[in-house]
Amino acid sequence: MNSKRSLRQKYSRLVRGEGNWEHTSSARSFDNDGEPICNRSNNRPFSSILSTRLQRRQVLRGTLAAAVTSMFAGPVLDGLKARPAQASSPLLGFRAIPVSEADVITVPEGYTARVLIPYGEPITGDFPRYSLNNTGEEQGMQIGHHHDGMHFFPIEGASPYEGSSTDGLLVVNHEYIEPRYTHAAAVGQPLSPDDFPRKADGTREADQVLKEMNAHGVSVVRIARQNDGSWSVVPDERNRRITALTPMEIQGPVRGSELVKTKYSPDGTRTRGTINNCAHGVTPWNTYLTCEENWARYFLNSDEVVPRELERYGTSTDGTSRYGWELADSGADEYARFTASALAGSATEDYRNEPNNFGWVVEIDPFDPTSTPQKRTALGRFAHENVIFQPPVEGQPIVCYSGDDARSEYIYKYVSAQPYFQATASGALLDDGTLYVARYHEDGTGEWLALKFGENGLTPENGFRNQADILVNTRTAADFVGATPMDRPEWGAVDPRNGMVYFTLTNNTRRTPEEVDAANPRPENNWGHIIRWDEGADLAAPSFRWDLFVLAGPKDDSRKLSGRALNEDNIFACPDGLGFDADGRLWIQTDIGESVMNQGEFAQFGNNQMLAADPNTGEIRRFLTGPIGQEITGVTWTPDQRTMFINVQHPGATTSEEEFAAGNVNSRWPDQNPEIYPRSATVVITKDDGGIIGT
Template identity: 85%
Template sequence: MSNRSSNPFFSSILNSRLQRRQVLRGTLAAAVTSMFAGPIMDGLKARPASANNTKLGFKPVPISEADTIVVPEGYTARVLIPWGEPISGSFPRYSLKNTGAEQGMQVGQHHDGMHFFPIEGKSPYEGSSVDGLLVVNHEYIEPRYTHAAAVGQALGPDGFPQKEDGTRETDQVLKEMNGHGVTITRISRQSDGSWRVVRDQRNRRITALTPMEIRGPVRGSDLVKTKYSPDGTRTRGTINNCAHGVTPWNTYLTCEENWARYFLNNDEDVPRDHERYGVSTDGTSRYGWELADSKADEYIRFGASASGASATEDYRNEPNAFGWVVEIDPFNPNSTPVKHTYLGRFAHEGVVFQSPVEGQPIVCYSGDDARFEYIYKYVSAQPYCQATASGALLDDGTLYVARFNEDGTGNWLALKFGENGLTPENGFQDQADILVNTRTAADFVGATKMDRPEWGAIDPRNGNVYFTLTNNSNRKSEQVDAANPRPENDWGHIIRWSEAGKNPTATSFQWDIFVLAGPEDDSRKLSGRPLNADNIFVNPDGLWFDADARLWIQTDIGESSQNQGEFAQFGNNQMLAADPDTGEIRRFLTGPIGQEITGVVTTPDQRTMFINVQHPGATTSEEEFAAGKINSRWPNQDPKIYPRSATVVITKDDGGIIGT
């Protein structure tokens, strides 16, 4: 948590409607009933589900603690492109002894958001369902599962090997950097229903070292000038790539989430553009990349202290080149990725677009995944034209942040220089300053502090927007508000809204809560009824609508909580499907031990689904790792092979549409 602003939590307003006893744990029903006794979005009230109107045609799977993928009866799950799968160059086979350079020719680690692009390259949603480019994010890495040198050491998920003098072997750092980023690989369906990697010139890796262009208002700003880019127009690499976005012009957006701790600033006075985001200020950075023994420029840049006479002689501004949304053209292997600064700098979980309308602005949304952070919307200044649309639409517009009012209404507050007090008198020098310090600007205008806003999804029929709020155990009773109604919110919930007049560019909206996750005695569906054995879940994270408006929900119970204490009743992380009209929810899938289910997309015909299993075995303790007692061996189930993140291909045995 980095938000220490004094923004109100609406507790003064809520106290007139909710007695504190109503929002204490165990009295959830009273709180929800009181909050939503007033206006609610027209057309979004729950309708009873019946056998002939449900969107969900599969039998729910039970909660599981097994080290495997479990799917409903009549479905098959197969593994595709696990970490280390070769895709380019000399196609080196996966081995714990792979070098850093070899990792740059292989699928990265810890798969996350992804999209299947039909091979024709004309539309992100129409075209071939048997041949295409699969583009996959890689959020982070576990050094203990990455290096042969780590075997036998007492290392946790973020622990890394070090030399006796405190430095790190350069090739280990290179391997970790190349394990980050994005994988682009061509895949095709085989006659037996399986899929395989196709050798193609478009197969490539985008990593923490790939040259990138900075665009938008921050381009050329003094805040991003470095030794590498004295004019502030370029940077190297993308890291902590969580969820994603898909543009209407058929490109891929990868989002930089928890990037801040990759950097270390030991200066006595840490600037707000570091402090407000949680840049490390003592010891080492998350992985100690700045400790590479070669002391090469591409590694020491993760030490962000001021060491030169000016910013163009060191890397004090390097953290400001991260926290952005990066656009990649998967069909052009020679293209340079672009960081679009008008979408704001924060812990981006993903980007989700409203359906484009010819002659109207582009509209997209993004969540800042941290406790007490915000939800944002971007509206382009120029209208969408299918014939000419490009990433330029993301470089000129207005970034807004959401305020959720206690009466079920909301407002979008512009983060625009000269408006809403964002002026030099209040510490904001220009639009670039506002965007580099997006969180600080959102604090200033009075946005609503949310319970870790993560993935968003938009109902393709009506434009209603859904966002997961994963959890917030730090929220106190006096800090609850209508949009975040539970103190010590261990379980999480899903919020949704409809823009005023069904106009995506509107500056006001109406909202409600779609589901409050949790056990049977502390949860509520849209119908007002609690969740049950077929659908109890917690910590909603991934979210996606398919073409038939089924809402897919993925969970991320943290490694320290999985199958422990109160969380034991939920088993391993899972994926569910929901009917947004009736509120019906069914559990579709459970994953192996220690992992997070994330990333979901289907082929255009909806008969093949891809999901990702991230960090299996992450719940292995330091002591267990040192003793070789790894609690997951998924997907190989070989005691000689460490667990590996991978994509999973799901098909229906009768060849039908997934979910029906």
């Protein structure tokens, strides 16, 4: 039987609930972030494609040798040809720093790093001071937990990249929380990062749940540079917190669908809150996009058969949800909605559909504090990492990309149906367009497969009822059309000089030798890599050409563009955050998981770090190392590039349950005070001579 037909027949059964996607939580495995691995498709993985391209017999763990070297020394893509290595890159004007295990931020000589807006910093309302004893209501006036993607908007509000470099709105995501570092009631208990305090009867204090929900979401805060070069919070009516409780509108093809109707919104047009806000995007019309990533386990479904729109995303099915918000002792509706089971006669009488209101990209107008955030459903529903735009062209469609951050998931592209005109552009461009998913080929080419009703077999006969159904079940539709599973696609970035797209593929330790391919070249991929592609002049075209930029890892198992291995100045693992500055430097941030950080093979990389790369030569240098137990994430600049902002997320996360119970927390960053737990925070980096960062 034709292999494609066999695959489609299989998914025709699965999407109708006739296959093995019923309740199978007992067999579920988890990735490095503790998220369930939900892709059980037979789609050919990227590692298999790259393996064939790189002479598969030579692609063995630790012995990439000639296969990878030959690929990097002579890429097939004219636009991606490596240049000879130079002793000194014209873009990188700093001396690389060494790896570090210290509980500090380290930057090169001639630079200064200062802490800004740590968790709990007051920004609005009554400006309550930070304390473990803060109430849930007070948390709603303070900076949230676990800073992630962010952007600096110049205060004039006319452009996201032009204007003041001394005054602006910093918009920051707060991905998740550590309850043990949130509540006074947690002190002395043997709690891991995801564990939470419970009452004797197994329920949770409602105010603790409120505090955790208000620690999620997004912060909009005005900041200004002071005379001494530091930055501080400015009281402003635009300062606000957007949390897991903030009312939001559902826009795009899913608005009004049967799949998003709930007791809260019987017509399927509204929902409450945004959660697990990982990275972000910035629209050409000066608004902020926050991306909902690992949201699925926040919900609990106890139905005998779990619907595909929950099962394919890994909704909790046993015991409690990730933080047990449904256990709040008040039983209030805003907490009860995290029980996503069929408890009543129809979907408008319970919250069986509540998870379908999450997994989206949310648009926020940072300059209008009265505006309602909009969930843009045409961009698809999955574990969004970030959204990156090609520079807009007057009269042409908007083009943007996003990765699904889970092992063996996919990379997506969106093309608007209507053209962009600067004078009239708005979020409506994100409500009407075509979502595509990537398929990679061994010869260095790739194609975009439309996830559009009536195309590529996405029809009622194959279990897809309409476009809303396809978008709510984006992963299932991508499985069906034969997308290429990737090694955890995370952040993307577009080179401002030539439009080339870069994506980090963080790792995949479970990829077998039989599953390697041209774009995911290593089995047991501990270290990760960065892929890039060129779409040519027609960004809306259905094809592209791809190659690898770097294979991360230690000296004996890595390659950069020159064909040479990484060295002590740039060895790194698990690339995650990614961003280009205006001059074309590529900034790479790492996220080695806390379960392996500074242990075994990972000890050589030290704490998580940030590096800068020259895309022309492939040269890479380590620019920053962070404190203990954290992830370096988020990067943005003032328009003059003389101030850089990065985030330090979850310092102290490597503290064990026993250490926490005994009060032996292994990080006290940034306060370095034995009475204060570690706190995520933004770090402001400036050059002592006032110059451009990186030069």
